[in-house]
Amino acid sequence: MSTTPSTTSTDRRRAARHAAAAALAIAAAWSRPGAAAVGGSEPAALSDAQVARISSLLIQDCGSCHGLRMTGGLGPALTPDTLRDKPRESLITTILQGRPGTPMPPWNPFLSPAEAGWIIDHLIEGQLP
């Protein structure tokens, strides 16, 4: 995984709210650039470094439960067919906050809402990096 320095204070607060202390320390080391490049696409465009980092996270870390090709495993399949009818915002919330009562953990120590949105958009479109 590529790592890049610096974390915004909001990220730190979010991590502190949701993650255990150990995860917090890692989140700081695992942070991302504070400012994303401004772009016209909806939602906010991400920097190349962000895209590289979350592409790798999507394939390797989401993939460890959902399958490298997102066809499911212990976690459900995340293919366009399975996601199409679900509201984008609730899918983003699932990534950021996890699903209590299931093995799905909260990823907000490691992902911003814009980054989670990028992941959801790519999953819905079936465009795996």
Next chain:
Amino acid sequence: MMRRLLATTLCLLLGACACAPQGGGDLGLVIERATGSVQIVRSGPRPAVVARVEGLGDLSHATAVFSRDQRYAYVFGRDGGLTKVDMLTHRIAARVIQGGNSIGGAISQDGQVVAVGNYEPGGVRLFDAGTLERLADIPATPLAGGGRNARVVGVVDAPARQFAFSLFDTGEIWTVDARDPRHPRATRYPDIGREPYDGMITGNGRYYVAGLFGEDGLALLDLWHPELGVRRVMDSYGRHGQRLPVYKMPHLEGWSATSARTFIPGVGEHRVHVLDNDQWRETGAIEVLGQPVFIVMRPDNRQAWVNFAFPDNGKVQVIDTESLRVVRTLDIGPGVLHMEFTPRGEQVWISVRDRNEVQVWDPYMVKRIATLPSKAPSGIFMSSRATRMGL
């Protein structure tokens, strides 16, 4: 005479290096999970990649078992592929897509039957180890709503040509008598606890252990006394503190044990639990730097090497099994996914996914002795697993 002539001709055709007769005991298999390929590697004084075999499909979470003569590896792919790889000729000897989504499997005590555990369709299928012909289909418990069966985890071989496995969705352990592999007989043990995530069998084949994700503890089946059913051990498991979010499921493997103790990864904890092998009581816990994934015993049992879940997956810690202390913390590199010792333990091989390399360490000097290129390597499987129950 004719045969020798033929052999000589073959030698000339293939090039000299492929011809000297060789044993397969120091070969191993490395899963290159993103590219659907495997590397055949050789351990020993000059660790080397011998060959790459391609065309094995989706190898996320792939595992392998070996034929009893160690010549063939059976690789279980996520896409339901079961591939028989010839370790000596570096070719795919047979391949079937046997299910839609699988997680692993086992080879029977006599080496004649390969069992594959499937998520989709949920159940276990048995195959002839020679031809990969399907011998039997054992559907798991149907789930409410119809259409799907419970997902299978932790498939192992067990004595008397049995297999044992667990059902994630319905909380069961099953054993299957495969002495007549076309007509296997299953025995169900329901209500073992919520969401068993993996299973293992002890090296002597006596105890099958399922780790629970949905609640604390382990489910234990004594195969010497199956009539006593499954009992729960280590109920305090995970209750030492609040459980952390789990970013990668831990694994249970038969060789996380010494003769006296078994080492179990905590779920959602930065802790390794120590159980005594007689009573299966927790006798200690070792604080480690992250959530343990694999705990691998050096064959002399003096050390256990531990790797960790995201985001601590760049490090490995070494536990002294006598003092139960962490004696070394190693910065290996990004994405340490698996570790495998050579049969007598003079080397440990470590896959470092995000650096595209396999590192070979001398565990006594705690020193890296070789680095081999590999494409996003995950599991490493030495052919000596062929001789071990449950591996």
